[in-house]
Amino acid sequence: MNKLLNSLSNLLFPNLCVCCDAYLTFQEEAICDLCYHRLPKFENYLNAENSVSKKFWGRLKLEYASSYLQFSSNNDVRNILHEIKYKENHNLGIEMGKVLGRAMIKIPQLTNADVIIPIPLHPKREIERGYNQSNLIALGMSQVMGQIVSADKKRYERFINSSEIFKVVTPQVLKNKHVILIDDVITTGATIEACGNALLEVEGLKLSVVSLAVAI
Numbered sequence: 001m002n003k004l005l006n007s008l009s010n011l012l013f014p015n016l017c018v019c020c021d022a023y024l025t026f027q028e029e030a031i032c033d034l035c036y037h038r039l040p041k042f043e044n045y046l047n048a049e050n051s052v053s054k055k056f057w058g059r060l061k062l063e064y065a066s067s068y069l070q071f072s073s074n075n076d077v078r079n080i081l082h083e084i085k086y087k088e089n090h091n092l093g094i095e096m097g098k099v100l101g102r103a104m105i106k107i108p109q110l111t112n113a114d115v116i117i118p119i120p121l122h123p124k125r126e127i128e129r130g131y132n133q134s135n136l137i138a139l140g141m142s143q144v145m146g147q148i149v150s151a152d153k154k155r156y157e158r159f160i161n162s163s164e165i166f167k168v169v170t171p172q173v174l175k176n177k178h179v180i181l182i183d184d185v186i187t188t189g190a191t192i193e194a195c196g197n198a199l200l201e202v203e204g205l206k207l208s209v210v211s212l213a214v215a216i
């Protein structure tokens with residue numbers, strides 16, 4: 001029945017690819033297969049010494065750091081991030097999270113992690129926007145990787161309070177846990193560094209960092 005309803009609504013309101021505006025088939029979600037395969041991948045993501053992890057050398061003690069896509073100001077990755085961040089395209093956020101999960105599940109250091117935490121938005125910004133885009137990515141990723149997301153709103157607010165300074169509110173919940181911190185795109189890494197340092201104050205906590213895209 002659901003399938004039938006989906007098909008009908010697709011006839012009335014056809015879904016278009018967010019990158020090229022082509023009509024999507026029933027199997028495609030948000031982005032057509034052609035555009036998906038053309039997305040510039042961050043080639044080095046399976047290698048522990050990649051340029052994302054190198055960004056944090058001497059700044060954060062990490063178990064693993066990686067991204068899946070390569071961001072630039074004139075490629076489709078930028079369009080995708082824009083849709084997720086400003087156009088309320090929640091479906092695309094979750095789908096891209098699954099894509100990210102299918103890549104990261106190949107990395108043993110990440111599959112043994114306990115919990116996924118999306119980097120918190122400034123509370124004021126989250127109220128304005130109504131959602132946190134990194135949360136969508138984390139949700140999709142957890143569906144593939146199996147770890148819990150601590151961003152289900154109420155729990156997550158107890159974990160971390162975001163302002164200019166990050167603070168872990170209930171460190172006992174994260175004690176001795178391996179946390180994967182999720183961001184949509186890493187540029188300078190400054191926000192990750194600030195949030196990561198707050199998390200690393202928790203006793204026995206191990207930290208990894210994963211983002212959908214990276215600007216190199």
Ligand SMILES: [Zn+2]
Nearest residue numbers: 017020032035
């Ligand atoms: Zn397309």
